[in-house]
Amino acid sequence: MHKNETIKSELPLFYCPNMLLGNVIDGDEAFHAIKVLRICVDDKIQITDGIGNAVTAIVTQVSKKAIQYKITEVIEVPKLKYNLHLVVAPTKNMERYENMLEKSTEFGFSMLTPIICHHSERTIVKTDRLNRIMIAVAKQSQKAMFPTINEPIKFKKFMEQTHDITNKYIALCRDCNRISLLEAAQKSPDAIVLIGPEGDFSEEEATLAIQHGYVPISLGNSRLRTETAGIAACHTFYVTNQ
Template sequence: MGRGWVPGMVVRIQGDEFWHMTRVLRLGVDDRVELFNGTGGLVEGSIQRIDKTGSEIVALEDTKTITPQGVQWHVFAAFGTLKGGRADWLIEKCTELGASSVTPLLTERSHTIGGNRVDRLQRVIFAAVKQCQRLHEMTLNPPMNISSFLPIVAQSKLSFLAAAEATPLFHVLPNLGVEDNGVLIVGPEGDFTEEEVKAMKEAGAIPVGLGPRRLRVETATISLLSALMLWSDAQNAETQ
């Protein structure tokens, strides 16, 4: 994938993408494809040549640049201790739903995430981007501790903290307007400590409830993100 294409430019595709194109999709010479660069660039191309190690695609037009639409939601979740593919599922669904970024939160009860795991999650993101045809890749940020996170909360006009026994989310939203960016915060399996919750609330995070049942980290993250995506999309549609 390139950063910008002009008519006649040739792009060589190798590796997993080449295998997917030729073995799974069974594309051949002269078939049309779309290339994207993960930052909103899109161009139509035609397969010009296929050999044993790759295929060559010629761009048929100038790159179209598509800008992100709606509120850019940034997810901060303490999922470093999740096992059994649950972190993969969280990242995959955040990508599909349209989160702008996900940042692993390091808390007193979820204080680490392995570097090899981050590499795996990057692959999960790329696969999900292709599957749901996102033109803008979701960013997986390096892990962040609570003290470094608090200034982000303070600067955000929309910061929601998933919290048990808090005011239900849909009772909070009617009093708010949409902004360009928003922050979602979800704690670890043992929840945030009282000190962590107090610090985030003092920084401006709004505690919101997600129902009467205790939810797993990944369930709470996707529930909150789904609700806020639908809410912000509806708000934007009303103003257009």
């Protein structure tokens, strides 16, 4: 089986978590493939499992709700050169949060955790919906490595969970001893970046984060909205790791 270099834009790309185990696409993906893209037997398709693998395949059978395929080529997918865990407070207007997720997925990142802070106006996040949005964008931008979206977590609990991890940053709006985001990204391609809600982190949260080893960072001189800060953080790691 020879290897192909990239996911190609001229062939449709489907998401199938069990790609290498089974040979069936079902569920929403199959529905979309059959009803919208009208995939037929003998069509050439691409499949990714969202955890770094992608293949080219030939459709061998199409039923009402499933597509069977035979893998013909393994696609050599370049690995993401950075490992960014975005920890962002949900915005009041979820469209903004979804927009941040879309843009960040296009650039590429590893993990998103919605963090519930003292000033958070929203505490409930539908991660199912975020996952559906992420998968659509990841496929459109031809990714084989999808970010993981975690369930929301409270600030204090997240601090405890990440106590022993290095390269942790917290974006603070207030004037304090901060390094720039670019400097942080240049130090290591692996990092956790915390971004607060519309009302910023509380004084207590900022202090707690510093006690847990988080380094305060500045996202620059402009006053950025939460979702724009998330995009800025992701793009900074993207641009410094090309």
